[in-house]
Amino acid sequence: MFFFILTNNNSNKMFFLFILFFSTLISISSNSWFGCWIGLEINLLSFIPLISNSKNLLSVETSLKYFLTQSLASINFLFMILIKFSLLKNFDMNNIISIMMNSSLLMKMGSAPFHFWFPNIVEGLSWMNNFMLMTWQKISPMILLSYYFNKNFLIFMIIMNLIIGSLGGLNQTSLRKLLAFSSINNLGWMIFSIMISENLWLFYFLIYSMMIFMMISLFFLMNMYFMNQLFINNMNFFIKLNLLINFLSLGGLPPFMGFMPKWIIINFLLINKFYFLTFIFMMTSLIIIYYYIRIIYSSFMFNYFKMKWVNLLMKNNMSLINLSSFISISSMILSTFIFM
Amino acid sequence: MMKFLFMMIFMIPLCFMKNMFWLVQMMLFFMMFLFMNLNLNIMCFFNMSYMFYCDIISFGLILLSIWICSLMIMASESLFKLNFYFNFFLFNVIFLLIMLYLTFSVLNLLLFYFFFEASLIPTLLLIIGWGYQPERIQAGMYLLFYTLFGSLPLLMGIVYIFNDLNTMTIYFLKFFNMNMYLLYISMIFAFLVKMPMYFVHLWLPKAHVEAPVSGSMILAGIMLKLGGYGLLRVMIFLQEVNLKLNYIWIIISLVGGLFISMKCFCQVDMKSLIAYSSVAHMSMVIGGIMVMNYWGFIGSYILMISHGLCSSGMFCLANINYERLHSRSLYINSGMMNFMPSMSLWWFLLLSSNMAAPPSLNLLGEISLINSLVSWSNISMILLMMISFFSAGYSLYLYSYIQHGKYFQGLYSFYVGSSREYLLLFLHWFPLNMMILKVDFISIWF
Numbered sequence: 001m002f003f004f005i006l007t008n009n010n011s012n013k014m015f016f017l018f019i020l021f022f023s024t025l026i027s028i029s030s031n032s033w034f035g036c037w038i039g040l041e042i043n044l045l046s047f048i049p050l051i052s053n054s055k056n057l058l059s060v061e062t063s064l065k066y067f068l069t070q071s072l073a074s075i076n077f078l079f080m081i082l083i084k085f086s087l088l089k090n091f092d093m094n095n096i097i098s099i100m101m102n103s104s105l106l107m108k109m110g111s112a113p114f115h116f117w118f119p120n121i122v123e124g125l126s127w128m129n130n131f132m133l134m135t136w137q138k139i140s141p142m143i144l145l146s147y148y149f150n151k152n153f154l155i156f157m158i159i160m161n162l163i164i165g166s167l168g169g170l171n172q173t174s175l176r177k178l179l180a181f182s183s184i185n186n187l188g189w190m191i192f193s194i195m196i197s198e199n200l201w202l203f204y205f206l207i208y209s210m211m212i213f214m215m216i217s218l219f220f221l222m223n224m225y226f227m228n229q230l231f232i233n234n235m236n237f238f239i240k241l242n243l244l245i246n247f248l249s250l251g252g253l254p255p256f257m258g259f260m261p262k263w264i265i266i267n268f269l270l271i272n273k274f275y276f277l278t279f280i281f282m283m284t285s286l287i288i289i290y291y292y293i294r295i296i297y298s299s300f301m302f303n304y305f306k307m308k309w310v311n312l313l314m315k316n317n318m319s320l321i322n323l324s325s326f327i328s329i330s331s332m333i334l335s336t337f338i339f340m
Numbered sequence: 341m342m343k344f345l346f347m348m349i350f351m352i353p354l355c356f357m358k359n360m361f362w363l364v365q366m367m368l369f370f371m372m373f374l375f376m377n378l379n380l381n382i383m384c385f386f387n388m389s390y391m392f393y394c395d396i397i398s399f400g401l402i403l404l405s406i407w408i409c410s411l412m413i414m415a416s417e418s419l420f421k422l423n424f425y426f427n428f429f430l431f432n433v434i435f436l437l438i439m440l441y442l443t444f445s446v447l448n449l450l451l452f453y454f455f456f457e458a459s460l461i462p463t464l465l466l467i468i469g470w471g472y473q474p475e476r477i478q479a480g481m482y483l484l485f486y487t488l489f490g491s492l493p494l495l496m497g498i499v500y501i502f503n504d505l506n507t508m509t510i511y512f513l514k515f516f517n518m519n520m521y522l523l524y525i526s527m528i529f530a531f532l533v534k535m536p537m538y539f540v541h542l543w544l545p546k547a548h549v550e551a552p553v554s555g556s557m558i559l560a561g562i563m564l565k566l567g568g569y570g571l572l573r574v575m576i577f578l579q580e581v582n583l584k585l586n587y588i589w590i591i592i593s594l595v596g597g598l599f600i601s602m603k604c605f606c607q608v609d610m611k612s613l614i615a616y617s618s619v620a621h622m623s624m625v626i627g628g629i630m631v632m633n634y635w636g637f638i639g640s641y642i643l644m645i646s647h648g649l650c651s652s653g654m655f656c657l658a659n660i661n662y663e664r665l666h667s668r669s670l671y672i673n674s675g676m677m678n679f680m681p682s683m684s685l686w687w688f689l690l691l692s693s694n695m696a697a698p699p700s701l702n703l704l705g706e707i708s709l710i711n712s713l714v715s716w717s718n719i720s721m722i723l724l725m726m727i728s729f730f731s732a733g734y735s736l737y738l739y740s741y742i743q744h745g746k747y748f749q750g751l752y753s754f755y756v757g758s759s760r761e762y763l764l765l766f767l768h769w770f771p772l773n774m775m776i777l778k779v780d781f782i783s784i785w786f
Contacts, residue, residue, distance in 0.1 A: 255458035282492040300468040
C-alpha cells in the first residue's frame with residue numbers, strides 16, 4: 001500500500017494511513033469499552049480522507065455513504081455500551097442489548113444482514129482502497145466481536161453471511177462486486193473462527209488477506225474492473241496461471257494454499273458438533289467456486305480470439321507477480337508437509 | 341516408494357526444456373519397468389515408510405496409471421507437431437501422474453482425500469485447455485461440480501473419523517466399527533459419483549467426449565478407478581451398515597447399467613458410445629464391490645484394470661479416426677476397412693476385449709462378477725445377462741458400423757497408420773490379453 005501511494009504522488013495520504021493502523025491498535029488493545037469506541041471512530045475518521053477523491057461524483061458519493069453507515073453503527077455501538085455497562089451493569093449475554101452490540105459491529109464489518117452498503121461502496125473505490133476495506137477494516141470489529149458475543153445470534157449471522165455471499169455474486173459482472181460478495185462469504189468463515197479462538201481467526205485472516213492481496217494487485221496492475229475485460233487483453237501465460245491458481249486457491253480447492261484454513265475450520269466445526277452448519281459451509285463454497293471459475297475461463301482456455309491490438313502495459317515491474325506466483329505454487333508443497 | 345516420487349518430481353524441469361517430448365515418455369516407460377520390480381507381497385502392506393505404502397490394489401492401480409500416462413504422451417503427438425503448448429501439457433501429465441501416484445500410495449486418509457481432489461485440477465485443465473469444442477466449458481463444469489458435490493461430504497466424514505478415532509491411518513481403520521448411517525452416506529457418495537453410478541453419471545459422457553485424447557484416456561483409464569479404490573478402503577470400518585444398505589447401490593447400478601447399455605445403441609458419436617460403455621462396465625464394478633464377498637472384490641479389481649486398458653485403447657482408436665476424418669460421427673466413419681485394414685484388426689481386438697471375449701482379462705472380471713452377484717441373489721442373473729449381452733451387442737455394432745459398409749464419399753486423403761499408433765494400440769492390447777496367463781498377481785489377495 002505504501003509503494004502504491006508513493007508512486008501515485010500522494011504522500012499526504014501516508015499520514016492518514018498511519019493513523020488508520022494506529023486506530024486499530026487503539027481499538028483492540030484498550031481495557032475499556034470506551035477505548036474501543038474511540039478506536040473505531042478514529043478508524044472512520046482516517047479512512048475517509050484515504051477514499052475521498054473529489055475528482056468525480058461517484059467517489060464523493062461513495063465516501064459519503066461509507067461515512068453515514070459507519071457512523072451510524074458507531075453511534076449504535078456507543079449507545080449500547082453505555083446502556084449495558086453504565087446503566088444496567090450486568091454481563092448477561094442473552095438479551096437484546098448484547099444482540100444490538102453484536103449487530104452494530106457486524107454492520108461495521110459489512111456482514112449480512114447489514115451488508116447492503118458493502119457492494120455499493122466497493123464499486124466506487126479503487127483497487128487498493130478496496131484492499132484496505134476488505135482486509136484491514138475487518139480487524140478491529142472482529143476482535144471486538146470476540147470479546148462479547150452471543151453464540152446463537154452469531155451462528156444465525158454466519159448462515160446468512162454464507163448464503164448471501166454465495167448467492168449474491170451469481171448475477172454480478174463487476175470484479176469488485178464479485179470480490180465483495182466473496183468477502184461477505186469469507187466473513188462467515190471468519191466469524192466462526194473467532195468464536196473458536198482468536199489464534200484460529202488470525203490464521204484464517206492472514207491467509208485470506210494474502211490471497212486477496214495477490215488477486216487485487218494482479219487486477220490493479222492490469223487495470224481490470226469488469227469481467228468482459230478479462231478476455232480482451234493479451235495476457236502473458238504466467239499471469240494467466242497466477243490468476244487461475246489464486247482463484248482456485250481462494251475457493252478452497254486442494255492442492256492450493258486456500259484449502260488449509262478451510263480444512264482446519266471444518267475440523268473445529270466437527271469437534272463442536274455443528275454438523276448441519278458444516279454442510280451449509282460446504283455447499284455455499286461450491287456456489288462460490290462456480291462464479292470464480294466463470295472469472296477464470298479466460299485462463300483455462302488456451303485458444304480463444306485474442307485482440308492483438310490491445311497491448312498489456314504493466315504499471316510497475318513484474319517482480320510482484322512472479323513472487324506471488326511462486327508463493328501460490330510452493331505453498332502447496334509446504335501445506336502437505338508442515339501439518340502432517 | 342519415495343524414489344518414484346522424486347523421479348517424477350525431477351521430470352518436471354525436463355518438461356520445459358527444448359525437444360524433450362519423447363524423452364519424457366521414455367522416462368515414464370523406464371519408471372514403469374522400475375516400479376514393476378518392487379517386491380509384491382500379497383497379504384500385507386509392503387514398502388512402508390513414513391507416509392507411503394503399497395498394497396496389492398494400489399500396486400496394480402499405480403502400474404496402470406504410469407502405463408496410461410506414458411501412453412497418453414505417445415497418443416498426443418499432434419500437440420507436439422502443432423506446437424500447442426506441449427511443454428505445459430507435459431507438465432500437466434506429470435503433475436497428474438504425481439497426484440494419482442500419491443493418491444494410491446499414502447497411508448493417511450486425509451492425504452488420500454487431498455490428492456484425490458488435487459487430481460481433478462490437471463484433468464480440468466486438460467479438458468478445457470486442449471479440448472477442441474465450445475461444449476468443453478460445460479463439460480469441465482459438470483466434471484468439477486459433480487465430483488466436488490460428492491467429495492465435500494467425504495471431507496466432513498474423514499474429519500469426523502479423525503475426531504472420533506484419533507487416527508487416520510488406513511491400516512488401522514480395520515480395527516474400528518463406525519456404524520452410522522449418515523457417516524456411511526457421506527463417505528461413499530463421493531466414490532459413487534466418481535465411479536460413476538447411474539443417477540450421478542451425467543458428467544461422464546460430457547467429460548469423456550469433450551476431452552482431447554489424452555484427457556479421455558486418463559479419465560477412462562484411472563480416474564474412474566479412484567472411486568473403486570476409495571470404496572475398497574473406506575468400506576472396512578462401516579461393515580454392518582454396508583450389509584444393511586448396500587442393496588440400494590447394487591440395484592441402482594445394475595438396472596442403470598442395463599439402461600445405459602441400451603442407450604449405447606442410440607449414440608451417433610463414437611466417443612460417446614465408448615463413454616456410455618464405460619458407465620455400463622463400472623456399474624458392474626460397483627455391484628461387485630457392494631456385494632462384499634471375495635469373488636466380488638476380485639472381479640471388480642480385475643474389471644477395473646482391464647476396463648482401464650480397454651477403454652483407453654478404444655479412445656485412442658477413436659482419436660486415430662478423428663485425426664484423419666475430423667469427425668467422430670458414425671455416419672462419416674464408415675467403411676474404414678477399405679482404407680485402413682490393419683487398423684481394423686486393432687478395432688476388432690480391442691472391441692472384442694470390451695465385450696469380454698476370451699482370452700481377455702475382461703472375461704475373467706465379468707465371470708467373477710457374475711459369480712459373486714448371482715451368489716448374492718439369483719434375480720441379478722437376469723440383469724447381468726442383459727448387460728453382458730448388450731455389451732457384446734454395442735461392441736459389434738460399433739465395429740461393424742465403422743469398418744464395414746460403404747465409405748463416406750467426401751474423404752480426401754490420409755495415411756494408413758503410423759507405427760507410433762500401432763505401438764500405442766499394441767501396448768494397450770498386450771497386457772490386456774496376456775495377463776490372463778498369470779492372473780494370480782491380481783486375483784489372489786490372501
